Amino acid sequence: xxxxxxxxxxxxxxxxxxxxxxxxxxxxxxxxxxxxxxxxxxxxxxxxxxxxxxxxxxxxxxxxxxxxxxxxxxxxxxxxxxxxxxxxxxxxxxxxxxxxxxxxxxxxxxxxxxxxxxxxxxxxxxxxxxxxxxxxxxxxxxxxxxxxxxxxxxxxxxxxxxxxxxxxxxxxxxxxxxxxxxxxxxxxxxxxxxxxxxxxxxxxxxxxxxxxxxxxxxxxxxxxxxxxxxxxxxxxxxxxxxxxxxxxxxxxxxxxxxxxxxxxxxxxxxxxxxxxxxxxxxxxxxxxxx
DNA sequence: CTGTTACTACGGCAGATGAG
DNA sequence: CTCATCTGCCGTAGTAACAG
Numbered sequence: 001x002x003x004x005x006x007x008x009x010x011x012x013x014x015x016x017x018x019x020x021x022x023x024x025x026x027x028x029x030x031x032x033x034x035x036x037x038x039x040x041x042x043x044x045x046x047x048x049x050x051x052x053x054x055x056x057x058x059x060x061x062x063x064x065x066x067x068x069x070x071x072x073x074x075x076x077x078x079x080x081x082x083x084x085x086x087x088x089x090x091x092x093x094x095x096x097x098x099x100x101x102x103x104x105x106x107x108x109x110x111x112x113x114x115x116x117x118x119x120x121x122x123x124x125x126x127x128x129x130x131x132x133x134x135x136x137x138x139x140x141x142x143x144x145x146x147x148x149x150x151x152x153x154x155x156x157x158x159x160x161x162x163x164x165x166x167x168x169x170x171x172x173x174x175x176x177x178x179x180x181x182x183x184x185x186x187x188x189x190x191x192x193x194x195x196x197x198x199x200x201x202x203x204x205x206x207x208x209x210x211x212x213x214x215x216x217x218x219x220x221x222x223x224x225x226x227x228x229x230x231x232x233x234x235x236x237x238x239x240x241x242x243x244x245x246x247x248x249x250x251x252x253x254x255x256x257x258x259x260x261x262x263x264x265x266x267x268x269x270x271x272x273x274x275x276x277x278x279x280x281x282x283x284x285x286x287x288x289x290x
Numbered sequence: 291c292t293g294t295t296a297c298t299a300c301g302g303c304a305g306a307t308g309a310g
Numbered sequence: 311c312t313c314a315t316c317t318g319c320c321g322t323a324g325t326a327a328c329a330g
Binding site for chain 3: 026027028029070071126127128129130135138140142143144277279280
C-alpha cells in the first residue's frame with residue numbers, strides 16, 4: 001500500500017514506511033500508534049501543540065484512538081465531560097423528583113406506572129452489579145443499564161406527552177386563580193396553578209376536586225415535576241443524545257482507529273460510532289461493522 | 291534551585307457470566 | 311469444557327505548579 005492512498009472503513013496494514021517506529025511508543029499527550037501512523041505519512045504527532053487533533057495528514061485533522069484489546073472500545077477525552085454532565089443531571093433530576101413526590105401521589109394506574117419506573121431505575125439490569133441510579137452517581141453505567149435507562153426515559157416521555165394532550169383536551173392550559181399578593185384574579189398556567197393550589201393548607205380531597213379527579217391530580221403533579229428536564233430529550237432519546245455529543249467530538253476531525261497488528265482504520269461516517277456505556281465519568285464508544 | 295504534588299494527556303485489565 | 315463478552319475499577323508518563 002502506498003502511504004498517499006488510504007482505504008476507508010477497513011484496516012490499512014502497516015507498511016515498510018513505519019517499520020522503524022514502535023506501535024507502543026508514546027509521548028507527552030501522544031498515544032499509542034500515533035508515532036507509527038505519523039511515520040506512514042511523514043508527519044509528526046501534534047501532541048501538546050494541538051488540542052483539536054493528533055495528526056495533520058492530507059489536509060485533514062486526524063484524531064487517533066487505540067481500541068481496547070479486550071472489547072474493541074475506546075474512551076473520549078475530558079472535553080466531553082461537560083456535555084455528559086448536563087445530560088446526567090437532567091436524568092437524575094427526573095428520578096429525584098419522582099422519588100420525592102412518590103408518597104404524595106394518590107393510588108391509581110398512573111402512580112403504579114411511576115412506581116415501576118422508579119423501581120426499575122433503582123434496580124440492576126443484565127449483568128450489572130449496581131443499579132442505574134447508583135451507576136449514574138458513580139459514573140459507571142453498564143451496557144444493559146444504559147439500554148434500560150433509555151427505555152425508562154422513553155416511558156416518562158410517553159407519560160408526559162399523554163398528560164400534555166389531556167390538558168389540551170380538557171382545555172385548561174390556563175386557569176384563573178386569586179393572587180396571593182393582592183387577591184385579584186389572575187390567569188395562571190396549568191403548572192403554576194397546580195403548584196399554587198398544592199401549597200394551600202387544604203385537604204388533599206379539596207385539591208383533587210379542584211382538578212376533577214385523583215388520577216388527573218397525579219398526572220399534573222407528575223407533569224409539573226418532569227416537563228422541564230425532559231425537554232432535553234424532545235425529538236430525540238437518551239441514547240441519541242449520547243451519540244450526538246460523542247460524534248460531535250469528531251466534527252471537523254477524522255477518527256482513525258489504530259491496532260498494533262491490524263494497522264489503522266479511518267472512519268468515513270461518524271454515524272458508525274456509538275456510545276454504549278459510561279465509564280470513568282464519560283461515554284465509552286464502539287464502532288459498527290468493525 | 292530541589293523535591294513533591296497536581297494536572298492532563300493517554301487506555302487497561304481482572305474476574306464473572308453466558309454462549310456454543 | 312472453551313472462548314468471548316460484560317462490568318467495574320484503575321494506571322502511567324510527562325510536565326507544570328508549588329513549597330521550601
